Amino acid sequence: MIKGLLASLSLVPLAIVALLITLFIAESWPAWEKYGLSLITTADWDPVRESYGILPAIVGTLVISALAVTIAAFLAISFVAVSYEFLPPRAAVVLGTTMDLVAAVPTVVFGLWGLFVLAPIMQAAQEILWRDLGWLSYNGVGPFAVEPRGGTTVLTAALLLAIMITPFAASVIREGYAAVPKEVVEAIHSITSRRWEIVRLKLAYIRQYVFSGLVLALGRAFGETVAVAMVVGGNFVNVIRALTEPGVNVSALIALQFPNAHAYVYMVPTLFAAALLLAVIGFAINATAVYFLLRR
Amino acid sequence: MIQVLFYAGALLAGLLLSALTAALLGDPALGDLHLSYVLYVVTVAAVALGAAGPRVLKNSLSIAAAVAGVLGGAALVYIFLAQVLYVGTAMAVKHGGLAFLWNIPPTPADETGGIGPALLGTLYMTAIGAFFGFLIGFPAGIYLGEFRRELAAKVARIGVNVLVEFPTITIGLLVYALFSLLGMRAFSGYAGALALTIIMIPYVALFTAAAYASIAPAVREAAYAVTGSLYKTLFIVMRKVVARAVLVAFLLGTAKIAGETAPLLFTAFGNDYYTSEIFGVDLGEPTGALTLLIYYMAQTPYTVQNEVAWGAAAVLLWIILAVFAVARLLQRSA
Numbered sequence: 001m002i003k004g005l006l007a008s009l010s011l012v013p014l015a016i017v018a019l020l021i022t023l024f025i026a027e028s029w030p031a032w033e034k035y036g037l038s039l040i041t042t043a044d045w046d047p048v049r050e051s052y053g054i055l056p057a058i059v060g061t062l063v064i065s066a067l068a069v070t071i072a073a074f075l076a077i078s079f080v081a082v083s084y085e086f087l088p089p090r091a092a093v094v095l096g097t098t099m100d101l102v103a104a105v106p107t108v109v110f111g112l113w114g115l116f117v118l119a120p121i122m123q124a125a126q127e128i129l130w131r132d133l134g135w136l137s138y139n140g141v142g143p144f145a146v147e148p149r150g151g152t153t154v155l156t157a158a159l160l161l162a163i164m165i166t167p168f169a170a171s172v173i174r175e176g177y178a179a180v181p182k183e184v185v186e187a188i189h190s191i192t193s194r195r196w197e198i199v200r201l202k203l204a205y206i207r208q209y210v211f212s213g214l215v216l217a218l219g220r221a222f223g224e225t226v227a228v229a230m231v232v233g234g235n236f237v238n239v240i241r242a243l244t245e246p247g248v249n250v251s252a253l254i255a256l257q258f259p260n261a262h263a264y265v266y267m268v269p270t271l272f273a274a275a276l277l278l279a280v281i282g283f284a285i286n287a288t289a290v291y292f293l294l295r296r
Numbered sequence: 297m298i299q300v301l302f303y304a305g306a307l308l309a310g311l312l313l314s315a316l317t318a319a320l321l322g323d324p325a326l327g328d329l330h331l332s333y334v335l336y337v338v339t340v341a342a343v344a345l346g347a348a349g350p351r352v353l354k355n356s357l358s359i360a361a362a363v364a365g366v367l368g369g370a371a372l373v374y375i376f377l378a379q380v381l382y383v384g385t386a387m388a389v390k391h392g393g394l395a396f397l398w399n400i401p402p403t404p405a406d407e408t409g410g411i412g413p414a415l416l417g418t419l420y421m422t423a424i425g426a427f428f429g430f431l432i433g434f435p436a437g438i439y440l441g442e443f444r445r446e447l448a449a450k451v452a453r454i455g456v457n458v459l460v461e462f463p464t465i466t467i468g469l470l471v472y473a474l475f476s477l478l479g480m481r482a483f484s485g486y487a488g489a490l491a492l493t494i495i496m497i498p499y500v501a502l503f504t505a506a507a508y509a510s511i512a513p514a515v516r517e518a519a520y521a522v523t524g525s526l527y528k529t530l531f532i533v534m535r536k537v538v539a540r541a542v543l544v545a546f547l548l549g550t551a552k553i554a555g556e557t558a559p560l561l562f563t564a565f566g567n568d569y570y571t572s573e574i575f576g577v578d579l580g581e582p583t584g585a586l587t588l589l590i591y592y593m594a595q596t597p598y599t600v601q602n603e604v605a606w607g608a609a610a611v612l613l614w615i616i617l618a619v620f621a622v623a624r625l626l627q628r629s630a
Contacts, residue, residue, distance in 0.1 A: 002527050006439035007448050009432055013498050014455025020462075020470045027473050067308065074305025077298070078365035086363070095370065097624065102373055104548065104620050106555025108587045109609045112594045113376050116602070124319035125312070128332050132315075159312060163372055194351070196358040203298050210298050216461070223463025225558035226591050251465045255561055258469075275469045282462050290457065 031269035045236035071162035103167035111230035119151030169217035176209025310339035384610020414584035429496020437504025460498035468559035485579030488564030503545030
């Protein structure tokens, strides 16, 4: 009896996921019917003509997340290596606690800081990057090819996101790093005594942990809404040509456009289609992370 | 692959840091030579030699990159925390000190204001979300942990794993769609509380499952032998074994949902005024939340609203810090 009750309660999350997918498919159906696949393959945001294509948001999501995860990978691996190999245990505990605290800070607080503190500094920094490295472009497309008009750009959002998602990657990598068997550690020490080579070999041994941690961080980056919405600038119309331009990601698109969506016929279904896309991507990312963890 | 990511990240972070340093120093130049050029060259050279140089350089430069990464990251994080707490608290004091906690938020025309309805809304919705989330998540977690080898538990676990990683804005849209479908008003405190409940459930369930799964087999068998009843074993004897871990999960989960913004955007919606004589906030109406207040007031062009957003951020961060500290102490003394 009790067991049955427990079992049925444990199926609640699965039921919620099923309900979510069903509702999103139903709510977004008019948009898929009207636009077909062009909904996700074209760049357009013209509510007056009821013409929508969310390609800019999709590209923005991919670019912002890729940048953020790359920087976060560097920061997380550095953190784990430094705190386990170079720091005294007490200092490592302080650093680790800070990491856990950062994971608990509400994202909107990051957004606030990003908007008022990071963005103005980033504007000056991006002007320097554009002046120095703007020539790195092909047909007008390049990392810093567009002159920044303000601090709120894709690059600012990526940097802020990188700081926010580092703890999630670090906690998984840390868990693996601490669990390397003693025999393996001894074997590694018998091969080399250079500290970084030891780190490299240990990381290679726990690569499943590293990848699943990074994939989970990627999941965070894909789904992050308010912090990105506050510093990304909000450009729904064009696919970005440079990191120094304002952009948008899928969840920020929903957050920024949903409040006035009800004035139009097809905007609500379009935004539900975007949400469905997010849910599907979230599902895929999770499956990948679990796959990496189970393979060891 | 890990190495490629590490050095690519180091290069990116280094270039960004170079530009940031140059910008902070006012872009100094020696004739035609900007400081930024020097910093790029140093970054690129260090990363290139660290990735593919002679063995000695590879070792020392990679360590240098990692140490620089930790120092840079930690510096950013500590500056961030200190700035939000210091500037935010100063703003809260400026706008009435303790009265900041119960005054209503300012309109652009006001000189000062507070966060009263938003604070109350956050407390109510978080309390409801944490209560129901725990009520469902805890037993669900027991099943996932204690009967983890059964097929049903494995299937249920997939749902929990997926739900905990879902972008939270989709949860807000789900509740919105659900309420609209049932013909109810989606912009209400109850909708917000439901969204927070849905976010809390898988979080508590995962931690509870891990705690129950980690109970030593001998203790488990002893518990079953002594009580002879499933209910007493799971909820009384073994609950005491894992109480601390579950409490920590409850506290961290509560802190997490108290800081959620995205799921409240289209459910609680936000409200700058008190809506009830008795409770202060009527959850049947659109309800304010600290996070929503920060989100909206940060993006207005009015200084007074921006200042209140900073004050609200400090209050929220202090609350989160307090909960985090309690959870940490519980973990430490375990």
